Amino acid sequence: MAESAELGELVRAFRHAAGMTLEDLAERSGVSVRAISDMERGRSRNPQARTVMALADALRLPDDDRKLLLHAARTGRSRPAPAPLCELPPDIPDFTGRSAELATLTSALVDRDGRPAPIVISGAGGLGKTALAVRAACSTRGEFPDGRLFVDLRGSDPEPLDPYVVQFRLLRALGVDAERIPSLHTDRTQVLRRVVADRRVLLLLDNAADEAHIRRLLPGPGGSAALITSRRTLAGLEHARRVTLGPFSDADADGMLRAVVEHDSAANPAPALIRSVAQLCGNYPLALRIAGNRMLSRPGWTLETLVNRLADEESRLDHLSAGDLQIRAAFSVSYGQLEPTTRLVFRRLALVPGPDTGAALASVLTELPVHEVDRRLDDLIELGLLVSAADQRAGFHDLIRLFAREQLVAEDTREAVEAARRQMVSWLLATARVAGSWFQPNRQRSPEPSDLAMAFPDLASAQRWLEAESENWLGALRQALGTADYTAVVSTVDALQGFSSRWVNWRHWPEVFTLSTTAAEKLGDPYKSAKHGEGLAQAEAARLTDGA
Structure with missing residues (x-):
């Protein structure tokens, strides 16, 4: 009976994963309830191949699981189902870097004091979350004498691994007999927590899709701990300790x-x-x-x-x-998890010339309301496709920006991309002119708002915008010159001359005035050319003074 018990465990696990009762499976397969029950209890030693095939068809098993079931029926045993799936992967021999993060994780795993706080490692694909988690688990081997169990939750797959199945695998790896594992979700959660509460076990739950994916797998108070990796920050997990990864130093x-x-x-x-x-x-x-x-x-x-x-x-x-190692594939998995509107925001941000942006500019690029864009930016930051910057702004890492550009070319028409680019340039320059007019000498009243540009209630808010978006409106000046929109370049820099006297040490003023001087020459305007040439000379002198 012991030899055929593994087959029974597989049938029961697959039935539970499919959400079927014995009666459901019997009705769909044509195999009697008694025969299935005997098989699950290990009392049926040699079921016929056609019986096993009928069960596999009724359960709609994928090819790998079907082969596993048939092999178990033929040999009277299967691979030890749960335990190998829960073995810790080997540590990377040439693991390098992450010393600060590793110290944080080690400290969190050692100094738990019986608290059930999960530990989350989050970040975009390709940043080494799993490698770091495995190194932390190996570094704290002595803290968990009752085992370190690993499960790939496949959270980035179209169909992540069902926590109900994961609970079965963990309980079997912890030595619980299959017949003693409850079939109800709530009961199984309670049994798992009770088993690990009396032991010192580390559960390494890799690649979680979201908070709901791992809540029923977390240990309660006691000696055990959960170390989780996810592309998301899992901000909804209560009392969690978090390590968020970015690129290496x-x-x-x-x-x-x-x-x-x-x-x-x-x-x-x-x-x-x-x-x-x-x-x-x-x-x-x-x-x-x-x-x-x-x-x-x-x-x-x-x-x-x-x-x-x-x-x-x-x-x-x-x-x-x-x-099979591809950096593009690591980004594609995260991109594939996005809703269509969030994908649009992600792609259009590739047009931003500077390192980061706010919701207002993203709204211009996508023609979505600011509050809607703001939510989408949060989603992208949560998934690691954008990084949070100061003043509620967001930006790309270099390689992800290249990936976003690829998606923009692949999914948006050339006409739509060019229209968005023109709208962005026009908005940036118009808003820069409105903001810059606050700094004009002898200003008598507030600048007139424009349908195309942002309005500013006071000088301080205008200055904050000009500084925060400086590399973006500079990029817009470059693009306007490149498309021969010389009037826009000259009028924008005209409006910014007062601001340039206030923010003297910005290193890009020489380029700004070079652009405007060139544009004035193209317009054949000697007065503007001379005026902006003076601005260039002053900017160069300020740079030399600052450098000295």
């Missing part, structure tokens, strides 16, 4: 790339080349590993080869691919 990125390429004993990488490759990889751990692996797999390649190949932004993501 320069030092850690250089260290990781060096560790990968120095596996080749002949390699003696120059620090400057290491830095160049790491910078082109955006300091992303996955991108760094891919770049290093590509070089090592091609004996004729050098770091110079990598620099040359990665330098082209149009093809950079293509080159960051090695076998």
